[in-house]
Amino acid sequence: MDNYKKTELPEMVKITKIVYENPYVRTFFIGRKIDAQPGQFVMVWLPDLDEKPFSLSYAGNKTAITVEEKGKFTSALFKMKAGDKIGIRGPYGNGFTLKADACVVAGGCGVAPLANLIERLKNPLIIQGARSRDRIIFKGRFKGASITTDDGTAGTKGFVTDVLEAQLAKNKFSIVYTCGPEAMMKRVFEICERHGIECEASLERFMKCGFGVCGQCEADGLRVCKDGPVFPSAHLRKIKDFGSFARLKSGEKVAISDYAKWRCQ
Amino acid sequence: MNLETSLCGIKLANPVILASGILGVSRSLLSEVIRNGAGAVTIKSISLEAREGHKNPTVIAFDAGLMNAVGYSNPGTAGAKKEFTGLKGLGAPVFASIIGQDASEFEKVAEALGGLEFSAIEIPLSCPHTPGFGTLAGQDTPEKTHEIVRAVIKKTKLPVFVKLSPITRNIGDVARAAEKAGASAITAVNTMGPGMIINIDAKKPVLGFRMGGVSGPALKPVAIRCVYDIYESVKIPIIGIGGIMTGRDAIEMMMAGAKAIGVGSAVHYRGMDVFKKICSEMSEWMYENGYESFDGIIGAAHG
CATH class of the missing domain: 3.40.50.80 (Nucleotide-binding domain of ferredoxin-NADP reductase (FNR) module)
Known part of the structure; x- marks a missing residue:
């Protein structure tokens, strides 16, 4: 579908509430209604640090992401309090x-x-x-x-x-x-x-643009950010990387277990 | 309408080429782009060693185009050799894009990719957002351009395309230096800038590298002027890139002097099938205006 006006820029939104799901996982509710299909994701920007994709764990009237503390980015997110602001763009992908x-x-x-x-x-x-x-x-x-x-x-x-x-x-x-x-x-x-x-x-892959132009998250010709992240059986049969390979930030394809280890840094 | 053309002896089913940096990370994605109508495709640039590139955000879209500071992330020549195999089987020519911090690195990358089935090698001397490369390393001067082109053509039998920066003061001079050094074609232009977008609520530049190259509609008039200038300066063919979204844009770029067209940012605005769309819009315009080939269109705005 042609759409010449599509801007993709983060907007700063307030964290309204943080729910401690367990010692390792927190849900961050944000003060922005995002109409999204279940399965869609947003890019979360922490200025001066990085930007990463998170799927929405609540959408519609309440909007939230649910995050496990794993590496530098999620640790920074875990230091934030209700009232602090994070950058959000999206929603992206299918559902x-x-x-x-x-x-x-x-x-x-x-x-x-x-x-x-x-x-x-x-x-x-x-x-x-x-x-x-x-x-x-x-x-x-x-x-x-x-x-x-x-x-x-x-x-x-x-x-x-x-x-x-x-x-x-x-x-x-x-x-x-x-x-x-x-x-x-x-x-x-x-x-x-x-x-x-x-x-x-x-599926989850390392992402950059989130809107289907850079190719970073590709898996056998499908863009996880745009053609996915939800894939039906017909695609899962075709994706040879599924369960086996994923790309590092450089684009190098490695075993999915090595990729998972790298993602926790 | 028959859109077939040739570029430095390479036959193309149509003149619409995937520009480097968009989607070209894998053989299978290149295949998808070809399936969506591209006449040729260019891979994302490869350096000698793997590079992670800049931190996110690396690619954003604003009111008038895209801005990126990916920072040349790529798996290096070792990764590229694993990724880009059996290219002849893809059904359209594939162009390599290689980068280096100096002439000898360019040579090494050209040599390393020599065994793969690329149809041409593009050397961008014009990236505006990666320290050590392109304009930030001064590779866009006529002298450096000459030196790097000479080095690369010694190491390959393939046609060498030189990709130029729109911010170069006298782009015609750089194109002439490339032609004199033995380049087979000019690719014009790379992204412009660097530019910057600041999020006023965060009081911070949005891109991880703070600044980035501007592409898409905002770049188009600059790109058209650059191609126009280059056409006046050299005889080798020009691949015109910069904000081409529609068949009419492509015709405009050809009238400025381009023999073929590069498309990148338009994938964001019109989808991966933008290649097919541009081809059919070009055909339509040519039919309505009585053209049966690109003769009479290329360079028509000159004189």
Whole structure:
């Protein structure tokens, strides 16, 4: 679609409230209504430091991002208080399609964009995984979530994929939505393929422009910022990098595990 | 309408080329751009060693164009050799873009990429926002241009395109120096500036590098004038770049003297299929105005 007037500049908006989800994760509510599809993201600018993409964990009347403290940028964000301002531009990317009879599979911080989705779905089955009890995000935000933890300190001990397999053996779903560590999403996708169920996964790559011109976030010819970040099964089948490779800031393609380590700096 | 053309002996299905720095990070994205109608594509510039580039924000869009200070992030010659394989299979010519801090680095990069199936090598001596390179390193003078072009053509049999800066005072002189040194074509122009945008609420420049190169519609009249000047100065063909958004813009650039057209920022405004759109708009204009080829259009505004 032609649009000659498209400006993409950050606007400074106030943090209105900070919710401590657990010792590692906080939700930052901002004083700006952003109409966004579940799954869309914004670029967050901290002047003099950097700018990074975050998916919206609340959209519509309340707008928020939910952030895990991992590196320099998120540490700086964690030092901020209600009333401080951050730069925001977006929303960017596509979103999840909204379908009935859905199953949502979330891993760790991947629950952020999915939470926003869950609230627009009618009675989805929710499978939420975390490493341990103290890492669970949005406790009590949605009813009836099947919780798994790697160490068994909450819910079922094990992985979200075990619960998904068990559910697919007895229930029918029209779609499985997933977001989390890429290795987990890859397994979710493979399970869906085996059961012939449509899957939508939200991918993460290092981004620069956020609006589809620089090419930095590309994965096999698809721009994660513009063609994604949510990809349907048809694309997931095509993306050879999915679960395997991602690009560093230089554009060099490396194993996804090396990429994940680099992203935590 | 047949839009076929040739550039330094390279056959192009149409004269609309992906400009360097936009989308050209991977073979698969180049393939997508070709699928969307580009007559040729240029990769994002490659340096000897990998570079991370500047901090974000690196690319922004304002009322009249884009501004960027990516800072030449690229995986270096080693990464490029892994990425840009089997280029002949892409269905359109692929141009390399190489950078260096001095003539000997340019030579090394040209040599390192020698085994790949590029159809030409572009050397931008004109980036306005990366210390050590382009205008910030004084590579845009006639003397430096001559020195670097001589160095590169010794190391390659491919046509060498020299990409010039719109802020150069006498751009015709630089083009002449490039031609005299053996360049096969002039690419004009790189982004202009550097410019700056300040967020008044943050009281800070927005770009991570604070300043950046201006492209898109704001650059177009400057680019048209530069191409017009270069056309008066050299005989080698010109690839005209700067704010080309529509078929009419492309025709205008050709009338200034361009044989082919580079498109970059327009991807933001009109989508990845902007290449197809520009081609069909050019065809339409040519049909309505009785042109069957680009003869009579290229350089028509002169004299």
